[in-house]
Amino acid sequence: MAQGTTARHVAIIMDGNGRWAKRRGLPRAMGHKRGVEAVRTLVRSLKGGAIECVTLYAFSSENWKRPRDEVSDLMNLMRGFIRSDLEEFAANGVRLRIVGDWRALDPDIVEMLEDALERTANGTHTVAVALNYGSQQEIARAARAAAEQGEITVETIERHLFTADLPPVDLLIRTSGEVRLSNFLLWQMAYAEMMFVDTLWPDFTPQHLQDALDEFAKRERRYGGR
Numbered sequence: 001m002a003q004g005t006t007a008r009h010v011a012i013i014m015d016g017n018g019r020w021a022k023r024r025g026l027p028r029a030m031g032h033k034r035g036v037e038a039v040r041t042l043v044r045s046l047k048g049g050a051i052e053c054v055t056l057y058a059f060s061s062e063n064w065k066r067p068r069d070e071v072s073d074l075m076n077l078m079r080g081f082i083r084s085d086l087e088e089f090a091a092n093g094v095r096l097r098i099v100g101d102w103r104a105l106d107p108d109i110v111e112m113l114e115d116a117l118e119r120t121a122n123g124t125h126t127v128a129v130a131l132n133y134g135s136q137q138e139i140a141r142a143a144r145a146a147a148e149q150g151e152i153t154v155e156t157i158e159r160h161l162f163t164a165d166l167p168p169v170d171l172l173i174r175t176s177g178e179v180r181l182s183n184f185l186l187w188q189m190a191y192a193e194m195m196f197v198d199t200l201w202p203d204f205t206p207q208h209l210q211d212a213l214d215e216f217a218k219r220e221r222r223y224g225g226r
């Protein structure tokens with residue numbers, strides 16, 4: 001496979017908000033708040049760039065196990081983020097997508113998201129946010145849907161994934177030094193290049209993304225061939 005290719009789809013596990021706050025003696029909520037600012041800056045930086053899609057892991061199906069206050073902080077940040085940034089998203093050609101079982105979230109969030117999806121539908125580059133997302137659950141659900149319609153094959157399963165109309169993930173970045181996938185886009189990352197960086201998410205800047213893209217361009221991808 002040719003080297004020097006660009007990543008069309010970048011997936012990011014935004015980890016380390018809690019540690020960022022702890023190191024500063026701040027409440028965890030402050031780490032998440034700064035995490036949202038890092039998301040905002042990153043999304044702004046995509047304008048005019050070559051990346052077609054960024055998928056951000058914002059809330060996993062397992063995150064419900066966190067203390068209630070923290071879950072509620074995260075949901076409130078989501079509400080605030082949509083309220084404050086939707087206009088800018090739409091103006092900058094961002095097409096919002098949500099992956100996961102997001103319709104099970106609080107009804108007001110579902111309503112806000114439906115509106116946001118509609119208002120950004122014509123955007124040229126996609127920002128997909130994984131909300132109440134678990135990859136194993138997604139694959140099981142897609143396999144069930146495929147079976148109901150006939151044959152279970154790679155193609156029919158793929159057609160029922162939340163990401164059906166998105167390109168496969170080329171590059172995964174996980175911040176904060178943890179080296180695991182945490183039930184994120186397992187199917188979609190079958191041939192993804194992976195980068196685990198020590199930077200904590202609130203400190204992650206567009207330059208960090210550029211560094212990862214530069215590294216990606218140097219990697220040789222073989223897709224099982226040679």
Ligand code: FPP
Pocket residue numbers: 014015016017018019020032035036039056057058059063077078081129176201
């Ligand atoms: C991991 O940090 C981060 C999360 C579980 C949530 C990620 C959410 C955001 C960045 C904000 C919401 C996003 C949007 C799109 C509005 P952690 O709490 O697990 O950190 P730790 O491992 O250091 O404790």
